[in-house]
Each structure stands twice: as structure tokens, then as C-alpha cells.
Amino acid sequence: MNCTVSPTLDTISHDHEAQQDWPPHWAVAYMPGSLPMGGVVPMTPIHAFSSSPRALQLKTQTSLKSVRHDIELGGLLAFEISELITPEEADAIVTASELLGYRDEAPGIQTPPGMRMNKSVHWVADDRLLDPLMSRMRHLLPPSIDGQPLYGLLSQRLNMYRYDANDVFNRHVDGEWPGYSLSEDRRDMLQWGNSVRSGLTMILYLNGPEDGVSCGCTRLFRPDGSGVDVLPRKGSALFFRHGFGPHSVVHEGRQVGAGASKYVARINIMYGQE
Secondary structure, rough: OOOEEOOOOOOOOOHHHHHHOOOOOOEEEEEEEEOOOOOEEEEEEEEEOOOOOHHHHOOOOOOOOEEEEOOOOOOOOOEEEEEOOHHHHHHHHHHHHHHHOOOOOOOOOOOOOOOOOHHHHHHEEEHHHHHHHHHHHHHHHOOOOOEEEOOOOOOOOEEEEEOOOEEEEEEEEOOOEEEEEEEEOOOOOOOOOOOOEEEEEEEEOOOOOHEEEEEEEEEEEOOOOOEEEEEEOOOEEEEOOOOOOOOOOOOOEEOOOOOOOOEEEEEEEEEOOO
């Protein structure tokens, strides 16, 4: 099922905070990275931690009351799930992403100049984070899409974005992706076979107005061009169809105002079977 992607290593980070509270991290793959205003950085790293960070080991059973809220989008599939992760878990994911380091370029993403105007870091998490997350929301996800059953695992590649003041991700459609995971020794990113593909975008909101984020809604567009704005709520997630078919949802990350930066993680919900 798996094949190794870019089996090359980077120098282990010796950041002081990582030494104190977090395991070292390294690059597990390199891909060309597109810049916000055009141009490509050939060797943009995708990261992983050398061991499972304690702060990112989620519990399956929590006191959270996750609820699905469907969004009326003119026949297109979109919904929110509230209370998926705790504020402390959200803060830990943000801390992890800052330790790995945001960059202007986004690896493996091709966007025209002026579309993606934010900062990016991509990394491969492990099952201590993603399996409990899947357990919390599995019963709220569509059991099948286009005849393909919901796959039991999330792709472990997290595409994270930080929106500083005035940053925006202009109107676009998300592409379909293969799944990814870590090799057993945590040194390589593995790409899954083509029998399992992404069917839904999950945007996990890691902070919001309660943290000083101003504006920065996600706007979803109906087929008639009208829009629905979704407020980033810390610990909640937005889901919608993606790919380049007629059922995909056009959307944009609205401009963030002055104040705190906005953090989100894109995670792919997978469909198919081995």
C-alpha cells in the first residue's frame, strides 16, 4: 500500500524549547513549494517529530460534546462539528507547528500568484494524535461518498496555515489527495495507494475570537454565487466536498484583521478500501 516519498533527512532541530518539552524534529520529505506571489522553492521540507510528543497524545474518551451542524449550501455537502478538541489540545497543535516553523512556500501545493497569501508548514503526525480524533467524529461523518466507504484512518499529513494580519486565501477549490503516513522509524513520509483517496476537506480551527482573532471567516459559496460565512471557533472543524467535480465547494479564507494570528490545520478525510 505504501511507498516512500523523498527519503532524505534534515538536520535534527536543537531548538531549546524542543529540547526541554518536545522531541527533536526533522524533514521526512521534500517537495517543490509554491510562493504566495509566484515562484517555486525546489526543496521545501515536510516535517515530523522523532517520537510522539506527549502534548499531542489525545484521549479517545473526553467530556467534549461533539455535534454536527449541517450548512445549507444549495445542495452541496458542508457541515461543522463543534467541540472536537479541547482548547489545550488546540494550543498544543499550534505550539508544534511553530516549533516546526512556518514558511512563505507551501510544499506540494500549486496556486497562482496572489491566491494563497498566508504562511504554511506541513508535517506528518502520528496515530496518537489522529486515531483518537477520528474516533471522536467517525459517527458524524458521511459513511460513503460516490459509492466509496469511509476509510478507517485519517491521512497523517497536516497542512497547516497561519494567517497574520491582512492575510487571506482567495477563492479556490481544494484538490483531491492521496493519504500519507509515517514510516515505522519515523524518518520517511509514506504515500498510500490509489484505492484510498480524500473525499472531504477538514479545516480544524485552532483558535478564534476568544484568542483575539479578528475576522478571518471561511466563506463557502453556493452554486448561485451566494456565500455562507463560517466563524473560526477554537476546537471546532469545518467539512466540505473537494476535488474538481461538480459537487466540490468553492471557498475562501477571508482576510484576518489586526490582532492575533489565525491558525488552521487542513486534514483529509479518506474514502475507499484497500
